[in-house]
Structure formats: structure tokens, C-alpha cells
Amino acid sequence: MRYLLGFVALGAMLPSSSASAAVLLGATVSEEYRVPDLGTPYLEAVYSPQVFEVGAGQESAITIEGVTTFNIDFADTSLLIAFDTVLANPTLGNSSFNGLVFTSTAFSQITGAAVDATTNLAGFDASRVAIVGNELRLNFAGLSYDTDTALALNFSSQVSAIPEPASWAMMMLGLGFVGGAMRSTKQRQKVAASYT
Numbered sequence: 001m002r003y004l005l006g007f008v009a010l011g012a013m014l015p016s017s018s019a020s021a022a023v024l025l026g027a028t029v030s031e032e033y034r035v036p037d038l039g040t041p042y043l044e045a046v047y048s049p050q051v052f053e054v055g056a057g058q059e060s061a062i063t064i065e066g067v068t069t070f071n072i073d074f075a076d077t078s079l080l081i082a083f084d085t086v087l088a089n090p091t092l093g094n095s096s097f098n099g100l101v102f103t104s105t106a107f108s109q110i111t112g113a114a115v116d117a118t119t120n121l122a123g124f125d126a127s128r129v130a131i132v133g134n135e136l137r138l139n140f141a142g143l144s145y146d147t148d149t150a151l152a153l154n155f156s157s158q159v160s161a162i163p164e165p166a167s168w169a170m171m172m173l174g175l176g177f178v179g180g181a182m183r184s185t186k187q188r189q190k191v192a193a194s195y196t
Contacts, residue, residue, distance in 0.1 A: 024054045025076040027106035036095035083149035094142035102136040116152035
């Protein structure tokens with residue numbers, strides 16, 4: 001019986017495999033379109049809104065010169081940008097930087113970004129993505145797009161899992177079983193010692 005209690009206690013103390021770690025969910029993000037270099041905000045960009053919290057659904061839309069809109073949809077470990085334009089196959093100017101910069105302390109937890117296979121922005125690859133400190137930078141310089149263009153990124157991180165309340169309860173239950181088993185063993189030893 002003592003061994004059975006020990007195994008039950010050990011199992012109860014192990015963290016639940018359903019524990020999850022939020023990377024971007026709930027993070028506050030600001031965005032800015034920059035061109036012709038990384039340090040120059042583009043004055044013809046309109047943001048709806050420019051600062052947002054990552055949650056369910058589309059977070060923002062950025063309209064450039066009233067003709068092209070980037071629809072921004074972050075998820076906990078991914079980003080989807082859907083392009084919408086009234087122009088016929090436009091090309092973004094080829095400069096040192098022509099694209100989006102997202103800023104959030106949450107980006108410092110991201111260790112990598114992979115371009116998802118659903119991306120159909122010709123010429124966009126991992127070399128155009130940079131995560132530097134709190135910034136996520138996407139360079140579209142020289143690329144052509146249309147109203148059906150989509151860019152999807154998947155992020156990786158080294159954030160450790162946070163136990164859920166049920167996991168904490170199971171660990172506490174396990175500790176209670178261990179304590180009870182130890183107390184039971186100690187009482188048996190006292191009884192055995194008194195008869196000798």
C-alpha cells in the first residue's frame with residue numbers, strides 16, 4: 001500500500017502536459033511603416049490603430065497612400081498579413097528598407113521566425129525578416145504584390161511552460177500524499193519500537 005501511495009503521489013506531482021506558455025497573446029504591439037531606410041517613418045501611412053493588443057482576429061490595418069492596405073493579424077506564435085490594393089500588380093520601391101516594423105517587449109522572447117508555406121509574396125524569404133531586441137522588421141523592398149497576396153510567419157521561442165491551476169492542484173495533492181505516507185511510516189516505526 002505504501003508503494004502505491006508513493007506512485008500516486010509522484011504522478012500527482014508531475015506537471016500537466018497541457019500547460020501552455022503565452023508568447024504574443026495579450027502583448028501590446030506598436031507598428032510603423034518605414035521607407036526609404038529603417039530610421040525613416042513613412043508619413044503617408046495611416047494606422048487603424050497604431051498600437052494594439054494581440055488577441056483574437058485582426059488587430060490592425062495600415063493603409064499606404066490610400067491605395068494599399070496591410071491587414072495585420074497576430075496570433076500567439078504567428079503573424080498573417082493580407083495585402084489589399086486598388087492598383088494592378090504594384091512594386092514597392094527598392095531602397096535599403098521598405099516595410100513594417102513592429103515593436104513589443106514580447107518580441108525579445110522570440111528566437112526565430114519561419115516563413116509559412118501559405119505565403120505567396122514572391123521573393124519574400126527569411127532573409128527579409130529580422131528580430132532585433134524588441135523589434136520585428138519585415139522588408140518588402142522591390143517586391144511586387146496584388147490584392148490576393150498573403151504573408152504568414154511562424155515564431156519559435158524558448159518561453160518555459162507555465163503550469164495551469166489544475167497542475168498546481170495536482171502537485172499540492174501529490175505533496176499531501178507524500179506527507180501522509182511519510183507520517184504513516186513514522187507512526188508504524190514508533191509502534192514497532194514500543195513492542196521490543
